[in-house]
Amino acid sequence: MKEKQVLIVGLGLIGASLALAIKKEHPNTRIIGLDVQKESEAFALKRGMIDEIAESLDLAAPEADVILLCSPVEAVKKQLQIISRIPLKESVILSDAGSTKSEIVDLAETLGLENFIGGHPMAGSHKSGVTAGDERLFENAYYIFTPGKPKDQKRIKALQSLLAGTQAKFVVMSTEEHDKITGLLSHLPHVIAAGLVNQSKAFNKEHPGAGRLAAGGFRDITRIASSDPVMWTDILLSNKETLLGLLDNWRGEMDQVSEWIAAENREAIFQFFYEAKETRNQMPIHKEGVIPAFHDLFIDVPDVPGVIAEVTGIIGKANLSLINLKILETREDIFGILQLTFKRKEDLERAKECIEKETDYLWYEK
Structure with a gap:
């Protein structure tokens, strides 16, 4: 059976992370990458995020089984206009990752792209660009699909299967909603x-x-x-x-x-x-929503030399990645507050376990 080809246009944080998530779940899928930044294409190829760099949208789109447009909204609209003039496979699935949906889905319908399913993975990071690509970026985040009319259940299910490696929670709603x-x-x-x-x-x-x-x-x-x-x-x-x-x-x-x-x-x-x-x-605590969640752990630490190195050493030994570290207050002879920020709830929980095990410092969450 011929391997499925996925064309990802835009190799920033979202595009690179989707490529990694797809590869994780479907290792035999061939991923073609295209970006306006040649450095991003080269990095993605070198790190195995993609299998091949596309020469152009015109040449790569006709061979693709799935096309994911992971560029900013205005760029996606221009790409849709180009794609509407390209002979695509009849079975092709076309989607995007834009943060707004009505304009994009309406344009796709106007251009006659009936195979288009609007998409919005609601995840982000403090980092950007292809180097920030993370196969776990979308874990427990909402991934919204906004199909045109009528709803294309077959293509939606195919997309959900392709993107199963994201471990996101899939939701279907109208563009207006x-x-x-x-x-x-x-x-x-x-x-x-x-x-x-x-x-x-x-x-x-x-x-x-x-x-x-x-x-x-x-x-x-x-x-x-x-x-x-x-x-x-x-x-x-x-x-x-x-x-x-x-x-x-x-x-x-x-x-x-x-x-x-x-x-x-x-x-x-x-x-x-x-x-x-x-x-x-009444809002859910530490759930992934529209704005990316950050998980803060606050630790009361004595204002003595080496205490920050001690805490970060514990975090590093546990192979946990910090988003940010900040000293909220330090004065002589009293305890200060060390703020550690994590991207994932499980990393925060693991950090608490390690700090409790190796120190007697008090901690709390907001």
Whole structure:
């Protein structure tokens, strides 16, 4: 039987990670890679992420059984236009990994690409590019499929089988529902986080001490503002109507809070925070959602030479990978707080076991 050929266009974090996950579950699948960065293609080939570098989309697409477009939204739209003019296999499955779906799926339908299934693996990392490729990136994350009309169950099941190595949780929904949900749970928070950071930049010029204090909780709640500006420009413009409505609602709510503060309406302010607290407490803890989860472990450590090397040595010996390490507070003769950030919940749990076994330091999670 002839081996299945999968063409992956875009060898960044998502494309490279999907290639690794497919290879893990289907080692006989031949993966062809294509990227605008020749260095990325060479790296992916050298590391065995792909089996071959495509000469061009025009030449590689006709031979592919599956085509995965793992580029930014605007690039995917251009690639769809090119693909619509290429003679493809009748049985080919075409999908993407874009963060918004309505524009892409609508365009595919307009171009007559009936074999297109919209896709969005809801996973990410603090790292980017082909070198950050990780076959475990999508574990327990949601992988959304947004088929056109009518729903193509056969191709959806074939995609789920191909992507079984991701160990993601597959969900099928409409493009409209997807864009509204991700608009509120991902796109709006990114706008707010970026706005807070930009506001703090201007504030820091008048109050230089604020920059030093911002290294604590403020930095944590705004860390999604470090996301790729090119990608997020595309996302916001491709989900324009949803974002405009959400921003109007957000402005209205902030105007209401402003009125309560001006009127010293203690009851309304209390209720505002109380409802937020109750709602957040009901949210699932450490589940993979729209925004990639980071798992923080806080350790009380004495402020003595070598303590950080001791803790990181324990983590390294256990072969655990840290996303970030930060000292929240250190003063002479008292305990400081060492923050260790992990990508996966199981890594955090393993770190707790090792630290409990080898030290008497106290730890806690948020």
